[in-house]
Amino acid sequence: MYYLALLAAEEGGPGSIPGTDAYTASMQRHQEFWTKAQEAVAGGGLYPTSDAATIRHDGGNTLVTDGPFAEVTEAVGGYYVFDAADLDAALSLVRQVPEVSTGHVELWPMVFWNSAEEPTDTWWAALLREPRGSASEPGSAEWEARVAEHQRFGEIAGDRVKGSGALFQPASATTVRLRDGEMLLTDGPFTEDNEIANGIYVLSAPDREAAVALASKIPLGPKGCVELRQIVAD
Numbered sequence: 001m002y003y004l005a006l007l008a009a010e011e012g013g014p015g016s017i018p019g020t021d022a023y024t025a026s027m028q029r030h031q032e033f034w035t036k037a038q039e040a041v042a043g044g045g046l047y048p049t050s051d052a053a054t055i056r057h058d059g060g061n062t063l064v065t066d067g068p069f070a071e072v073t074e075a076v077g078g079y080y081v082f083d084a085a086d087l088d089a090a091l092s093l094v095r096q097v098p099e100v101s102t103g104h105v106e107l108w109p110m111v112f113w114n115s116a117e118e119p120t121d122t123w124w125a126a127l128l129r130e131p132r133g134s135a136s137e138p139g140s141a142e143w144e145a146r147v148a149e150h151q152r153f154g155e156i157a158g159d160r161v162k163g164s165g166a167l168f169q170p171a172s173a174t175t176v177r178l179r180d181g182e183m184l185l186t187d188g189p190f191t192e193d194n195e196i197a198n199g200i201y202v203l204s205a206p207d208r209e210a211a212v213a214l215a216s217k218i219p220l221g222p223k224g225c226v227e228l229r230q231i232v233a234d
Helices: 023-036 088-098 142-158 206-214
Strands: 002-009 040-046 053-058 060-068 075-083 103-115 123-132 161-167 174-179 183-186 196-204 224-234
Touching: 002 088, 002 161, 002 196, 023 040, 040 103, 040 123, 053 142, 053 206, 075 088, 075 103, 075 206, 088 123, 088 174, 103 196, 123 206, 142 161, 142 196, 206 224
Parallel strands: none
Antiparallel strands: 002 075, 002 103, 040 075, 040 224, 053 060, 053 224, 103 161, 103 174, 123 196, 123 224, 161 196, 174 183
């Protein structure tokens, strides 16, 4: 089964800023983890939330704002997709993620994941978010209607979609913290977020303007949004 691990920590320190020695050292540790963790099938670091764009649809209009979807104390700074046998196996991988003790990890079982390539500096992570309680049950009529909308987006985007995945409902998520070697688990996604993840795309675009234009075509629920972040290339 596939699991999406969203790695969150406090932003602002040198370890969170691409180009600094601390960030380079962190990326090296993640590369070593990637090399030995055969169950890690996708992943990447993300540029800071100050460079993010949040996209919403309102009455037929597309609204784009600079910055993340919300102000939080710990922001997502990277992600992994694991192909793990079960939740226990996925949690074992989370325990090994570098810097896991400095923040928290949202671990989400995925309905599916499609990806085939390694990230480049023209790749963008589009994290789909929606209000709590808005997620539809996989297999329901509402779910199938949304799937059809995303299939149409896939036809429009073509090979510019480098990865895509849908998440199970919030009750299936686990928030993980590692403190003094002890793993602390909480059912559900991080409680500070009012809008929770429900899917992810990895998109290819030459620049931010083109990435926003493409991500603006992603179908959303009435109150959903896309948080668009550039992926840091190795």
